[in-house]
Amino acid sequence: MSSMFTNYMASSGEFVRTYGLVEPQISTGHFLPVYNPGVLDHLRGEYAITKSDEESEEVIAEFRQCLDSCKREISTQDIAGYAEILPSLAESIRAANAHCLLGPLRGASRPCATVEVMTRQEVQYQYFNYQNHTNPERQREIFSNLTSLLACHDPGEDKFNILVTDTAIGGYGINYLATVLRAIRESDQRFLHQKWNVQYHVLHAQQSGDNLNRIKAVERSHNVPGMFEVTLTDYVVPSLIIEDYDPALAVKFDGLEIKPCATPGKFLLKQNGKVHVVETENARLTFDEFFSIAATEEMIHSADYKQIGSVWEEYKMK
Numbered sequence: 001m002s003s004m005f006t007n008y009m010a011s012s013g014e015f016v017r018t019y020g021l022v023e024p025q026i027s028t029g030h031f032l033p034v035y036n037p038g039v040l041d042h043l044r045g046e047y048a049i050t051k052s053d054e055e056s057e058e059v060i061a062e063f064r065q066c067l068d069s070c071k072r073e074i075s076t077q078d079i080a081g082y083a084e085i086l087p088s089l090a091e092s093i094r095a096a097n098a099h100c101l102l103g104p105l106r107g108a109s110r111p112c113a114t115v116e117v118m119t120r121q122e123v124q125y126q127y128f129n130y131q132n133h134t135n136p137e138r139q140r141e142i143f144s145n146l147t148s149l150l151a152c153h154d155p156g157e158d159k160f161n162i163l164v165t166d167t168a169i170g171g172y173g174i175n176y177l178a179t180v181l182r183a184i185r186e187s188d189q190r191f192l193h194q195k196w197n198v199q200y201h202v203l204h205a206q207q208s209g210d211n212l213n214r215i216k217a218v219e220r221s222h223n224v225p226g227m228f229e230v231t232l233t234d235y236v237v238p239s240l241i242i243e244d245y246d247p248a249l250a251v252k253f254d255g256l257e258i259k260p261c262a263t264p265g266k267f268l269l270k271q272n273g274k275v276h277v278v279e280t281e282n283a284r285l286t287f288d289e290f291f292s293i294a295a296t297e298e299m300i301h302s303a304d305y306k307q308i309g310s311v312w313e314e315y316k317m318k
Helices: 023-028 057-064 076-096 109-118 136-152 172-187 209-217 283-301
Strands: 009-017 034-039 048-054 073-075 100-105 126-129 159-168 195-205 228-237 251-254 257-260 265-271 274-280 305-310
Touching (some): 009 109, 009 283, 034 109, 034 283, 048 057, 057 265, 057 274, 073 076, 076 109, 076 159, 076 195, 076 228, 076 265, 076 283, 100 109, 100 136, 109 159, 109 283, 126 136, 136 172, 159 172, 172 195, 172 209, 172 228, 274 283, 283 305
Parallel strands (some): 073 265, 100 126, 100 159, 195 228
Antiparallel strands (some): 048 274, 251 257
């Protein structure tokens, strides 16, 4: 299913990479822009800060008592570090020219929805329910749903280019998905003549040991030369922050239909030596606002990008 999760954000400023760019390219439009995301004007500021104090272990312990069961704690530094990789993620995925872009919904909603906005919908993902993928009943559903989805995007050519954007902690989920994709190709007559190129673009926090090895293994453990080949581009972020946090994922599954939802939530926000209790009736919208501000700051102040225009007027009243 295509995106239903970008309804709070829109493309704003039009930016191009500064290296290798010459003025005639700008005047003739011969460049591939990327756009900073912005939450629509009338939706901003939905959250409230209900408590604030200087950051200390005692204050954090006290403020934790205000939270719900999620006990989520984030920092603006982590959000900024995450936002730093978003422009290059968007550029890489658009340049891939994949026939089918998959967004497994357990942790992919945040990066995928943001990439769609930053490419001005030139990139559009096909989302599917990947939650509880270790459950045998869910595994059968995932296999069936993915088979149908891939059949709809089959180019009917000798090569089928598939791109997966996901997040990883231990690497189990991305490896199981590679196993499923390979099994689909090998079990369906429609796909047997094709070479499948599966590109993984995976965000993960700084890892070491078994977890990192397992993430990296997706590139070497599933290959069948000439038939099923996997490549991995990984993006290291300070923290995944919210990828396993249901209110911020803010989707619900109604049979095969995936719907956005507004879920309330409370969390601690650490910022410039202070800690705040943030309360929201729509956690997805609040995190959209935090991430879009951080991504915008990154692009405006980066020496790697130059703003050449704006498309915000097309969206801001929607």
